[in-house]
Amino acid sequence: MLQQKPLLRGRIHQLAFYITIILTIFYITISLIKSYKYELTLYIIGQLTLFGISSKYHLTDWKNEKTKKIFQKLDHISIFLLISCTQSSFVLTLxxxxxxxxxxxxxxxxxxxLGILKIICISNEYEIIDVSLYMIHGVSIVPFFHILLKYINISKMFYLVFGGVFYIMGGVVFGMHRPDPFPSVFGYHEVFHVLTVIANTCFMIPLLQWYYGVINGVSLGVDNCSNSSMGVSNMDR
Incomplete structure (x- = not known):
């Protein structure tokens, strides 16, 4: 007998998808009037892709197993895309x-x-491998923290760090299938989805602060001084 999905399976990401659509409409309107920034567009694309595919995959009562497998792969691919879109937007703006x-x-x-190639070419028998890859991808920016601290103020770094922490917590919950508070309504997967939405919100706040600065003609989010810039530039050469 097939296991029944929790009642809220997919609903959290569906809500996040609808909210992202509303924010996208506001952004498009403002960008037409004020200023378009591809850096923010990249972030939004990552959000729409993940939340859209995830909610479609989890909410659909699949009749065709092949189609379900395709959407499962797309769901996993969208996680890699989200991480790269978020990291790219963050460093390009800040x-x-x-x-x-x-x-x-x-x-x-x-x-x-590499993650996409793995998902396409290798069977998804061991869930822990994918979870580990997502975590490695997420923390791949950690070795650059000493550079980020030279340019990004503490409040923005606060959001970056806590966003990463919530992502890791989500990965742990997803991998362990715990906690599983109300399996028939709100299970471990829903806890995972809530944590990913919180993490995304942490990253969204400094990006929106940056864009607010852009359209109002103030700082573009780079909190550096000239001597720090020179020091990093020399170090990079």
């Missing part, structure tokens, strides 16, 4: 144009490409 930005971009998108 760091100046220094060499380290390109290194971070190359690293995060290389991991995403």
């Amino acid at each position: 760091l100046p144009k220094i060499e380290i930005v390109n290194k971070i971009l190359i690293l995060t998108w290389t991991i995403t490409l």
Whole structure:
């Protein structure tokens, strides 16, 4: 007998998808009037992709197993895309144009490409492998923290760190299938989805602060001083 899905399976990401659509409409309107920024567009695309595919996959009562498997792979691929879109948006908006930005971009998108190839080519028998890859991808930016601290103020770093912590917590819950508070309504997977939404919100706040600064003609989010910039530039060369 097939196991019954929890009542709220997919609903959390569905709600997040609808909210993201509303924010996207506001962003498009403001960008037409004020200023369009591809960095923020990249972040929004990552959100729409993950929340849209995830809610579709989890809410659909699949009749065709092949189609279900395809959407399951798309769901897993969208996690890699979300991480890269978020990391890319963060460094492109909150760091100046220094060499380290390109290194971070190359690293995060290389991991995403390898992750996509793994999902397409290798059977998803061992869930823990995918969870581990997502976590490695997420923390791949940690070695660059000493650079980020030179340019990003404490409040923005607070959001970055806590967003990462919530993502890791979500990965642990997903991997352990615990806690599973109300299996018929709100199970471990729903806890995982809630944690991912909280994590995404942590990353969204500094990006929206940055865009607010852009459209109002104030700081673009780079909190550096000239001597710090020179020091990092020299270090990168």
